[in-house]
Ligand SMILES: [Zn+2]
């Protein structure tokens with residue numbers, strides 16, 4: 001196994017802070033994945049690091065084998081989806097939303113758009129045309 005880079009590129013954590021990590025090495029720009037797995041698991045914006053560049057500082061993710069090719073790492077306490085790891089080690093993704101700001105990243109691509117939820121396919125409305133949920137609750 002290769003030695004991790006010495007330079008810290010990013011730090012991040014789950015929602016409750018039980019899992020904290022740093023990434024030493026380059027990050028790819030963000031890909032927003034609209035596949036049904038990402039929709040159901042709750043995380044859709046992913047960046048990628050090189051295998052071996054992730055250092056866990058606190059906590060240990062639980063894993064779910066989401067497909068024959070990959071498993072997803074999440075916090076067993078707060079449920080934050082943090083990682084997608086290819087079983088063969090070829091691709092390692094980390095949730096862009098788990099990274100501390102500023103990330104210096106931008107969205108490069110949207111993928112699996114054909115699986116997008118129907119609510120995402122609605123035309124984009126001006127901000128004041130969207131009913132605030134407080135009013136919706138009041139009926
Ligand atoms: Zn957590």
Ligand SMILES: [Zn+2]
Nearest residue numbers: 033034035038
């Ligand atoms: Zn996906």
